[in-house]
Amino acid sequence: MVRGNKPRHKVAIVTAKDSFFVNGLKSKLLESGIEGVVAAPSIQAIDNAVNRQDPIIYFMGDEIFKRSSEEFLEGLRTMCLDYRRMLILIGDDAEYQQAIGTIPKSAIVEWFSRPVDIDNLLATLQKCYSGKVKVSGKKHILIVDDDTTFMRMMHEGLKDYYRINMLTSGKQAMLYLKDTRPDLILLDYEMPENNGVEVYNMLKDNSEYRDIPIIFLTGIQNKESVINAIDLNPEDYILKSVDRKQLVERLEDFFKKQSQRPDYVPNMGGSPSSMSPEMSEIDKLLAEMNMK
Numbered sequence: 001m002v003r004g005n006k007p008r009h010k011v012a013i014v015t016a017k018d019s020f021f022v023n024g025l026k027s028k029l030l031e032s033g034i035e036g037v038v039a040a041p042s043i044q045a046i047d048n049a050v051n052r053q054d055p056i057i058y059f060m061g062d063e064i065f066k067r068s069s070e071e072f073l074e075g076l077r078t079m080c081l082d083y084r085r086m087l088i089l090i091g092d093d094a095e096y097q098q099a100i101g102t103i104p105k106s107a108i109v110e111w112f113s114r115p116v117d118i119d120n121l122l123a124t125l126q127k128c129y130s131g132k133v134k135v136s137g138k139k140h141i142l143i144v145d146d147d148t149t150f151m152r153m154m155h156e157g158l159k160d161y162y163r164i165n166m167l168t169s170g171k172q173a174m175l176y177l178k179d180t181r182p183d184l185i186l187l188d189y190e191m192p193e194n195n196g197v198e199v200y201n202m203l204k205d206n207s208e209y210r211d212i213p214i215i216f217l218t219g220i221q222n223k224e225s226v227i228n229a230i231d232l233n234p235e236d237y238i239l240k241s242v243d244r245k246q247l248v249e250r251l252e253d254f255f256k257k258q259s260q261r262p263d264y265v266p267n268m269g270g271s272p273s274s275m276s277p278e279m280s281e282i283d284k285l286l287a288e289m290n291m292k
Contacts, residue, residue: 007035009129012050014039015059021116022059028118034125043075052083055109055128057121060091060099073102077160080107081138086128090116104161104248106255109133134259136183136266138163141251144173144199145188145217150240154186157244162251170194174202177209183267184254186238189218189229200232213258 011029013036015022026036036057039049046056058076079085080103089099089111096111110124127133140163145151151166158164165182167173171194173185189196196216203209215236216229229237235254238247258264 008033009125010035010037010050010054011125012037012039012046012054012056013059014041014046014056016041016061019059025057025116025118025121028122029125032122032125034122041069041072043072043079046079052085055086055088055125057088057090058099060089060095070102073099077103077107080104080135084135084137086133086135088112088121088124090114090121100252102160104139104255105252106139106259107135107137109135134264134266136259139183139255140165140180140267141184141186142167142173142176142180142182143186143217144168144170144191144196145186146191147188154247157247158251161248170196170199173199177203177212181212181267183213184235184251185212185214186217187214187234189216189225189237190220197228197232200234204232213254215254 007030011034013022013025015038018038022038026038029036037049039045041058050056056076056079076085076087080087086109087103087107088109089096090113091099091111092113096113100108109128112121139161141158143151143154143164143166145154145166146168148166148168151168155164155166165176165180167176170191173187187196187200200214200216203212203214213235215238216232216234217238217240218225218229219240226237236250238250242250259266
């Protein structure tokens with residue numbers, strides 16, 4: 001137990017009401033060298049309690065279903081996506097489902113149902129302090145599709161969760177990738193010129209760009225097209241008829257699994273790391289496509 005020594009770390013414990021559990025958690029944290037600072041469910045209260053590098057534990061309760069909590073959840077989403085804050089949730093399944101309706105699952109470090117396994121919670125906090133939790137902020141998705149109406153619908157459904165860019169051709173995508181590396185490409189399987197399969201193969205055959213994850217989008221719902229797409233081994237294959245909730249769930253499952261891989265490195269934005277001084281790899285691919 002830490003006695004008489006200043007705690008090494010801090011964590012914000014966000015709760016609308018004091019409780020026996022919260023007081024017990026503070027004591028357990030202090031034994032591990034962590035100061036638990038209780039804060040009301042408001043962004044200002046959290047900022048006053050801890051620094052930006054400190055984790056946040058949100059102890060959800062009945063207040064999460066009140067109208068005022070919706071604004072707070074939106075504030076938490078901004079903290080996680082724009083400021084890369086580390087968020088841990090404690091609550092029952094209904095409360096968790098309410099939370100991930102606003103905050104992307106991939107932006108949440110961990111969720112603990114009640115009764116909480118304190119040892120696992122402490123282990124999660126230690127990962128936060130050790131740098132083992134890889135916080136990447138708002139994910140960047142590039143949508144490549146010749147159907148502009150469909151892309152606008154996708155943008156409207158995903159804009160609160162991700163940074164979205166939209167392009168209408170393989171050529172535009174290649175040019176875009178010269179300067180920017182997205183976290184994921186949603187690629188139309190069928191396009192009239194340089195279709196998705198051609199673009200996919202060119203990127204996956206090139207060492208500079210093959211690590212960019214690609215999910216196919218298609219409006220064709222027949223067995224042959226599904227088999228052909230799966231045989232290419234993309235990250236996933238999504239029908240354009242999917243509803244917004246299912247789409248977000250699929251994307252969040254992908255990003256969550258990706259972040260848990262030992263070799264995962266968060267995308268901090270910017271251009272590809274290595275470009276040939278004479279001709280970039282994308283320039284070579286564009287030349288192959290006879291687009292220049």
